Amino acid sequence: MNIRLIRSYLLDLYKLGAGEKMIKAPTTELANFLGVSQQSVSRILNKLHTQDYIYKELRNRVLWIRITEKGLMEIEDYIKYVNDVYVNPGRFVFEGYVSTGLGEGAYYMSRKQYVTQFESILGFKPYPGTLNVRLKNPFYIYQNRLLRRLNGYKIKGFRTKERVFGDVKAFKAIINDRIDGAVIYAERSIYGFDMLEVIAPEYLRGFFKLKDDDKIKVVIYLNME
Amino acid sequence: MNIRLIRSYLLDLYKLGAGEKMIKAPTTELANFLGVSQQSVSRILNKLHTQDYIYKELRNRVLWIRITEKGLMEIEDYIKYVNDVYVNPGRFVFEGYVSTGLGEGAYYMSRKQYVTQFESILGFKPYPGTLNVRLKNPFYIYQNRLLRRLNGYKIKGFRTKERVFGDVKAFKAIINDRIDGAVIYAERSIYGFDMLEVIAPEYLRGFFKLKDDDKIKVVIYLNME
DNA sequence: ATTACTAGGGAGCGAGTAT
DNA sequence: TATACTCGCTCCCTAGTAA
Numbered sequence: 001m002n003i004r005l006i007r008s009y010l011l012d013l014y015k016l017g018a019g020e021k022m023i024k025a026p027t028t029e030l031a032n033f034l035g036v037s038q039q040s041v042s043r044i045l046n047k048l049h050t051q052d053y054i055y056k057e058l059r060n061r062v063l064w065i066r067i068t069e070k071g072l073m074e075i076e077d078y079i080k081y082v083n084d085v086y087v088n089p090g091r092f093v094f095e096g097y098v099s100t101g102l103g104e105g106a107y108y109m110s111r112k113q114y115v116t117q118f119e120s121i122l123g124f125k126p127y128p129g130t131l132n133v134r135l136k137n138p139f140y141i142y143q144n145r146l147l148r149r150l151n152g153y154k155i156k157g158f159r160t161k162e163r164v165f166g167d168v169k170a171f172k173a174i175i176n177d178r179i180d181g182a183v184i185y186a187e188r189s190i191y192g193f194d195m196l197e198v199i200a201p202e203y204l205r206g207f208f209k210l211k212d213d214d215k216i217k218v219v220i221y222l223n224m225e
Numbered sequence: 226m227n228i229r230l231i232r233s234y235l236l237d238l239y240k241l242g243a244g245e246k247m248i249k250a251p252t253t254e255l256a257n258f259l260g261v262s263q264q265s266v267s268r269i270l271n272k273l274h275t276q277d278y279i280y281k282e283l284r285n286r287v288l289w290i291r292i293t294e295k296g297l298m299e300i301e302d303y304i305k306y307v308n309d310v311y312v313n314p315g316r317f318v319f320e321g322y323v324s325t326g327l328g329e330g331a332y333y334m335s336r337k338q339y340v341t342q343f344e345s346i347l348g349f350k351p352y353p354g355t356l357n358v359r360l361k362n363p364f365y366i367y368q369n370r371l372l373r374r375l376n377g378y379k380i381k382g383f384r385t386k387e388r389v390f391g392d393v394k395a396f397k398a399i400i401n402d403r404i405d406g407a408v409i410y411a412e413r414s415i416y417g418f419d420m421l422e423v424i425a426p427e428y429l430r431g432f433f434k435l436k437d438d439d440k441i442k443v444v445i446y447l448n449m450e
Numbered sequence: 451a452t453t454a455c456t457a458g459g460g461a462g463c464g465a466g467t468a469t
Numbered sequence: 470t471a472t473a474c475t476c477g478c479t480c481c482c483t484a485g486t487a488a
Binding site for chain 1: 227229230232233234236239240241242243244245248249250251254257258303304307308309310311314315316371374375376447449450
């Protein structure tokens with residue numbers, strides 16, 4: 001079953017209290033509540049059951065259900081997402097911790113072919129280095145995954161005699177509510193979704209007097225235009 | 226298109242900022258973000274458009290979209306619902322205003338055939354009268370509609386020489402966090418979804434010193450068992 | 451009274467492709 | 470590059486009905 005429908009149905013079951021305990025759930029009554037037919041309720045509950053989203057049990061020929069751990073996780077993640085959509089439409093807010101990368105950031109960010117593009121596309125000349133921000137909250141990691149699916153600003157790769165430099169994707173960002181910079185995604189990044197690579201016109205570690213593990217806020221305002 | 230899918234897709238478009246302004250929405254980019262194919266995005270946006278949920282415009286062969294008023298209402302209602310589900314799983318919270326009904330409540334609630342059933346099923350002998358609570362917030366009206374789709378406790382109707390008394394549906398409720406009572410729905414109620422009929426062992430107007438238009442809180446704890 | 455199987459129809463999907 | 474059409478295929482829905 002479509003994950004969008006799964007979330008929607010799980011949410012309604014959660015409203016009925018199925019997140020906390022076994023509840024009596026006659027298919028005819030649920031049909032009314034969910035706005036579908038009795039037969040559909042039967043089918044839906046069976047699918048949710050085989051996919052491990054709910055427990056299901058017949059007592060005296062009547063269904064009792066309860067949302068499983070997997071179901072609760074799914075629904076709680078969804079509720080967090082919905083809340084975030086409400087609070088932050090058109091932007092992605094991250095909080096993470098300053099982290100020392102492998103030092104290649106400085107090497108990449110000092111390639112002239114990248115720098116000139118950053119300057120003309122983002123409007124600032126980036127400090128030759130990246131600030132690595134480690135995300136710990138699973139929701140931020142999920143958000144990073146989402147953000148990365150978007151196109152952002154495209155910085156074209158190039159090749160030198162020695163090697164190939166891949167495309168880079170950038171999103172304008174505001175760091176700690178003060179500095180205008182960007183989050184960049186290298187086409188072939190060595191980092192997973194728990195790391196943001198931040199660039200800025202300033203040396204951020206210096207400007208904010210940052211040491212490793214200091215908390216830092218990064219806000220991306222989407223520019224779908 | 227299924228309203229559950231509509232809400233889900235609208236939510237994602239809202240996250241991208243389409244609730245506030247026209248945004249550039251190339252179908253290939255949206256395909257990534259929404260997790261469906263480019264063709265499906267095209268189809269989905271067209272359906273949302275013909276059903277008046279989004280504006281849609283081709284600029285230089287690229288789609289720009291924006292969520293309409295209708296779409297915003299749909300999505301805002303949905304976000305409110307999701308938030309409420311999170312805060313109040315297994316219960317329905319209402320706030321409304323004391324209102325004078327047509328006085329038939331007292332007549333019904335003094336019928337012995339009803340009273341004995343209320344007593345044995347709800348566990349209290351109701352004061353012979355109902356308190357009418359008028360709901361003004363649209364969300365509470367929506368909730369009332371939802372609640373009414375559930376079965377609750379069934380109080381059977383009966384007939385006398387003179388006339389027929391219909392079935393009544395009841396949900397246990399707590400009034401103003403103090404008194405255990407119930408919300409009842411007469412099978413053929415004269416009231417719409419903006420009115421709750423509350424019963425209790427006490428004379429509520431007396432107990433809480435209520436006059437018309439005083440605010441009152443009614444919480445239903447679902448007992449799906 | 452339940453749940454849930456079947457069959458038929460229609461909605462939703464992605465691949466291929468025209469523009 | 471775009472968008473969006475057609476075409477199968479699958480998923481999802483309801484009505485009818487068995488158990």
